Amino acid sequence: MFNSDNSVPVRSMSVNFKLPKVAGAMALGLAVGANATQTLTSNHMDHPEAKIAVSTAFNLPDVGGMELAGMAPGNPFAPKLNPDYVFALDRFRDMLTFWVMGYRALKIIGDPAAGKTSIVEQWHARMGMPLFIIGCHENMTETDFIGQFVPQANGTLKWVDSPVMSAYRHGGSVLLDEWNNLNPNAATMLNAMLEGYTVTIPQTGEVVVPHPKVRFYATQNPIDGKTAVQGRYVQDAASDDRFMEMEVDYLPADLETKVVVAAIRKFDKKSEQSVVETTASNLVKVANEIRKKFRANELVENAAYHKPMSTRVLTRWAQLQYAYRNAKGVDPTIYSMHKAFSGASAEMKTAVEQLIERTIGNTTYAS
Ligand SMILES: Nc1ncnc2c1ncn2[C@@H]1O[C@H](COP(=O)(O)OP(=O)(O)OP(=O)(O)O)[C@@H](O)[C@H]1O
Ligand SMILES: [Mg+2]
Known part of the structure; x- marks a missing residue:
């Protein structure tokens, strides 16, 4: 059923993680779950595959013998596992559906501290997969999303992808945390990427083909809810349109x-x-x-x-x-x-x- 380019059946989900190494790995200061001193590199997906037994990894005995293709423990870009984290079945089901359908963008909406950031983090921890968490704020620019020229010791300028662009090119998941802190004009810069288009870097003319396994997650408080924090933005319809949505409520x-x-x-x-x-x-x-x-x-x-x-x-x-x-x-x-x-x-x-x-x-x- 899910055998088109972007989608695979649950039991046979398999990703080719062996990417060619690109010279000059990016050295962008980016906090990652497992080890904040790691920096995003072009080979963060170059890690052995592993079959993840869902019932044990997510502590959900009811799901039976389902297996997902993830990565072996030890990828420094995978978040640290919190053994006390509890997956409620309905939330797990939404995360799983998004994952196996091969969709690119999932928005997670819920009250403060209902568990939005942690569900994405703990999903990737259990899958052993890289996750790059970006805290959104209203002054974000194309440097944050596309990249910039960085001066080199020899006086030349070198193009450096932003963490978002690097994940787009090489694979992995990006969590755009507190999405409605982002100025809507800046959010529209991501529209093409959220939809999986081949994008051109305006400054260099380079054409970037998205990695088949890049995923975007965005978290936000309900915009019309009582906990909507003053001063947060409503994103425009075009940005919102690109996401599958799930709600996270406090646990039972x-x-x-x-x-x-x-x-x-x-x-x-x-x-x-x-x-x-x-x-x-x-x-x-x-x-x-x-x-x-x-x-x-x-x-x-x-x-x-x-x-x-x-x-x-x-x-x-x-x-x-x-x-x-x-x-x-x-x-x-x-x-x-x-x-x-x-x-x-x-x-x-x-x-x-x-x-x-x-x-x-x-x-x-x-x-
Ligand atoms: N299912 C869960 N199992 C264990 N701990 C949880 C669970 N859900 C939430 N928590 C804990 O509650 C706290 C808040 O969770 P989290 O940061 O994911 O919330 P949030 O919705 O992203 O909050 P905010 O709106 O403030 O960003 C964390 O310390 C997290 O570990
Ligand atoms: Mg959060």
Whole structure:
């Protein structure tokens, strides 16, 4: 079904990773997941292939014996694996579909800290595949997307591809993080690449044929949602049109509890598992109540809830609750919520104190 140029069946997905080495590997300062001192080179795809058993790699027993063609461990351009990261099945399915259909551009939309950046990062970590993360900002120019002439010691100028162009030429995935920070005029520079056209570098006249395995990911908060951050841009229809879209919401309670348990366990090596699980599930309950109230904050009784509780804040809360468990004269659950929930107003924190009381009562960290 997917045997055209850009697409392959799941079980027989196979990519030719043996690319010719090009002299003068680019030395662009680019942070990559595994090792920030690595720089993007023309041979980042020149790494042994490996079959990735999905059920083990993604910890999803329900998917059966499915295998994907990825890379053997050790590619320095593949992100570092977070063993505590949990793949929810529906999100995995969207990522997989995008991957096996051979599409070029996927936009991931979700509330702050719902898990947009990390799903792309952890997908590539498990596949062993290179990922280049670019934080978008409003002053990006063609230097960021196309490249520039760089002065050499001998007084000449040498053309150097931008990381985006280098990935376009040699393969790999580019994550355009916080896509709606990007000025729409700058975003249109990427239109041809997002669609897989052969592009010409205006400064050199060179024609660049896209690598068959280049993929673009963009993350953004919902533009019309309550968490849309002021000052962010709406991209024009032509840019938006080029993406497959997926939404990322906070994890279901049982999976988020697992994430919180793992976060607590980084510090608490001693408590019984049931204690840690109960603590985690209590905090997840409160977080989900906060999210509900935030989403209905037009109601007078929810007016104080001006932001949701992200997974990031939730895990920090859980860890701080453990850290303050023996602090004298304070309730560790309430005290640590104040420390963890940065950006929440005093009024909201007071409302959350009452919510904690109503939702989980006077429970405290019992170690
Ligand atoms: N499924 C998950 N399993 C484990 N941890 C998760 C999961 N989803 C999110 N997290 C954790 O929550 C935090 C926020 O995730 P991430 O950075 O992906 O969110 P984001 O949506 O990109 O946030 P922002 O809008 O702030 O950029 C990270 O520390 C991440 O490890
Ligand atoms: Mg992010």
